[in-house]
Amino acid sequence: MAQPSPEIASRVEEIIADHAALEGPLLPILHAVQAAFGHIPRDALPVIADKLNLSRAEVHGVMSFYHDFREDKAGRHVLKLCRAEACQAMGADRVAAHARGKLGIEWHQTTQDGAVTLEPVFCLGLCACGPAAMVDGRVVGRVDEARVDELLAEVR
Amino acid sequence: MKIYVPRDAAARALGADAVADAVQAEAKTRGVDITLVRNGSRGMIWLEPLVEVETDAGRIAFGPVAASDVAALFDAKFGKHPLVLGQTEDLPWMKGQTRLTFARVGVIDPLDLDDYEAHGGLTGLRRALDMSGDQIVAEVTESGLRGRGGAGFPTGIKWRTVAGAQATQKYIVCNADEGDSATFADRMLMEGDPFTLIEGMAIAGIATGATRGYVYLRSEYPDAIEVMGAALKIARDRGLLGDSVLGSGKAFDMWVRVGAGAYVCGEETSLLNSLEGKRGVVRAKPPLPALEGFLGKPTVVNNVISLATVPVILEKGAAFYKDFGHGRSRGTIPLQIAGNVKYGGLYECAFGLTLGQIVDEIGGGTATGRPVKAVQVGGPLGAYFPRDLFDTPFGYEEFAGKDGLVGHAGLTVFDDSADxxxxxxxxxxxxxxxxxxxxxxxxxxxxxxxxxxxxxxxxxxxxxxxxxxxxxxxxxxxxxxxxxxxxxxxxxxxxxxxxxxxxxxxxxxx
The missing domain is CATH 1.20.1440.230 (NADH-ubiquinone oxidoreductase 51kDa subunit, iron-sulphur binding domain)
Known part of the structure; x- marks a missing residue:
């Protein structure tokens, strides 16, 4: 078994130490690791498992259960489009089809130039001003095809 | 001059930040002395960004305001302008409501504890601190408050189980994993009046003997996470949380935990597993979380709205709260009217309005102007109601009787193009x-x-x-x-x- 990369291991160890006092620290640790690296590096898992006295399978099991945690880096920008019912009622399916066509990718994929990752999201709590979107953490309401084009033009 | 521009995520999604920036810039250019307050939303989402100005005659609303309108609003000295709506409290949407849980949302600065107190905040907690745990539990039970997350289980009964359990540590866990489409009451409450939730959780802790609390808050709500985090820091600095809540000698502290995008974690046992750092897999019941919950300890798991309603019950008394409502659904419910609807937003009122009144009269029908075909009530797990059932009164039993559910009181309206x-x-x-x-x-x-x-x-x-x-x-x-x-x-x-x-x-x- 190859040793984890020392740079990753030392940063992950710092993160774990910062969260050591928490009750149920694994999710906060995974969030912090993703914030630090943009994804959860494979090499982080054995370090976390060792420090929390869990098996690597358990840590991998937790990481892979949650939609938020990525095994690979996202594009430079992440566009999330809400697929839930209230947004559907305002045409979210049509808007999503437009975005997929415009970007030439499907859900969860990243454009070839690495600029944009497209993710579905089930509810941003913006159900009275749908269709809703989130661009790099910024919320946007009443998104139609033209607004998608504007948002993509802003980030590309 | 005091100007309010909401910081609520829905207002921001419709451009409130740009409006706030424009207000600041315009005031500076003109040398006008203003205080800008980033309040919560009044709930009239179709009017967001809704800008308010404080006057001797009360707050005057303008909306929906774009950043490009701001200069003209200053030109008009926030008087006669095409976007003026009148006194906020007199708008039909506001006048028809009974705002108990949401009384302060949109009114106060969400992160100003003094403003919170000036509007009745902490009165309930102070009263609770003079009562025994049993008395508090009895008051909540008597109010008829039922779980607003959707299950409708009596909150007081749940608290009594936890209060009666013997353990070295007990917990209050707030379920803020509001994943249902058409629901945003939790988000608006946390962004618009976070101290109400903190106060409610502190009362729950004091009533049941729980000294630690967690808000399990979904990651899709970055604004709510930020506001709750800031409010907790203020609450701790001001002695509302800690070893001696408001100097009472009774301990309660609480923290925010961020979810990770799993819808099922809104289910209470799955949420507890997630909070413990496990896969968010559902647990079989029994054991009930009230007896073996977080880390195996007795745990109250309540929805945001249930907990945030506790302060007003303690402030005004169980009889006051119970007096509102219909059948076995007592008190008020924040309706969230969403989807293809003309007037969408949050409308708090007593239980008992019919579905038709909510959709046609309050919501004004569809945004597209086409006929309403169906309304999904209670989120993605709720039933689709056709027009034939629009006479159903809004209540737990009434909706169950029509093979549906109230859920978290979200309503998604669809027009006749729905498949x-x-x-x-x-x-x-x-x-x-x-x-x-x-x-x-x-x-x-x-x-x-x-x-x-x-x-x-x-x-x-x-x-x-x-x-x-x-x-x-x-x-x-x-x-x-x-x-x-x-x-x-x-x-x-x-x-x-x-x-x-x-x-x-x-x-x-x-």
Missing amino acids: MLALARFAMEFCAIESCGKCTPCRIGAVRGVETLDRIAAGDGAGIPLLTDLCHTMKLGSLCALGGFTPYPVMSALTHFPDEFTGRQKEAAE
């Missing part, structure tokens, strides 16, 4: 994506449900009895509401709009 079979298929698809995998009816059933609906869509009528049977199995055999309630949208679509399922046979045969 009910596609919506039924979406319900199964969503369940398949979000199933935790623990029980077979949900894990396998949802996948088979999608396949069966595809068969029906292709004209295979033999799929309909199969779908009905599958829904029956999922409803009775699933461990939690995800698999157990997915049949509600599916079966209601099939029951109330049968032609859209059988009609496919004719189309395919022709």
Whole structure:
């Protein structure tokens, strides 16, 4: 078994130490690791498992259960489009089809130039001003095809 | 001059930050002395960004305001302007409401504890600190408050179980994993009046002997996470939380934990597993979380709105709260009117309005102007109600009696272009994506449900009895509401709009 990369291991160890006092620290640790690296590096898992006295399978099991945690880096920008019912009622399916066509990718994929990752999201709590979107953490309401084009033009 | 521009995520999604920047810049250029308050939203989402100005005659509202309107508003000295709506409190949407839980949302600066107190905040907690735990639990029980997350379980009964349990540590866990489409009351409350939730949790802790609390807050709500985090810091600095709550000698402290995008974590046992750092897999009950919850300790798990309603009950008394409502649904409910609706937003009122009053009168029908075809009540696990059932009064038992549910009181309006079979298929698809995998009816059933609906869509009528049977199995055999309630949208679509399922046979045969 190859040793984890020392740079990753030392940063992950710092993160774990910062969260050591928490009750149920694994999710906060995974969030912090993703914030630090943009994804959860494979090499982080054995370090976390060792420090929390869990098996690597358990840590991998937790990481892979949650939609938020990525095994690979996202594009430079992440566009999330809400697929839930209230947004559907305002045409979210049509808007999503437009975005997929415009970007030439499907859900969860990243454009070839690495600029944009497209993710579905089930509810941003913006159900009275749908269709809703989130661009790099910024919320946007009443998104139609033209607004998608504007948002993509802003980030590309 | 005091100017209010909401910081609520819905207002921000419609450009409130740009409006706030423009207000600051314009005031500076003109040398006008202003105080800009980033308040919560009043709930009139179709008017956001809703800008208010404080005057001797009360607050005057303008909306929806774009950044490009700001200069003209200053030119008009926030008087006569095409966007003026009048006194906020006199707007029909506001006047028709009974705002108890949301009394301060949109009114105060969410992060100003003095403003909070000036508007009745902390009165309930102070009263609770003079009472015994049993007295507090009795007051909450007497109020008739039921779990606003959807299950409708009496809050006081849950608290009594935790209060009576013997343990070295007990917990209050707030379920802020508001994943249901058409629901945003939790988000608006946390962004617009976070101290109310903190006060409610502190009262719950003091009533049950729990000294630690967690808000499990979904990651899709970055604004709420930020506001709650800031409010907790203020609450701790000001002695509202800590070893001696408001100097009472009683301890309670609490923290925010961020979810990670799993819908099923809104189910209380799955939430507890997630909070413990595990996969968000549902636990079998018993044991009840009230006896063996977080880390195996007695735990109150309540929704944001349930907990945030406790302060007003303690402030004004159980009898006051109980006086509102209908049947066994006591008090008020923050309706969240969403989807294809003309006037969408949050409307808090006593239980008992009919679905038709809510959708047609308050919501004003569809945004597209086309006829309302169906309303999904209670999120993705709620039933689709056709116009024929618009006389159903809003209440837990009343909706259950029509094979539906109130849920978290979200209503998604659809116009006549809605494809009910596609919506039924979406319900199964969503369940398949979000199933935790623990029980077979949900894990396998949802996948088979999608396949069966595809068969029906292709004209295979033999799929309909199969779908009905599958829904029956999922409803009775699933461990939690995800698999157990997915049949509600599916079966209601099939029951109330049968032609859209059988009609496919004719189309395919022709």
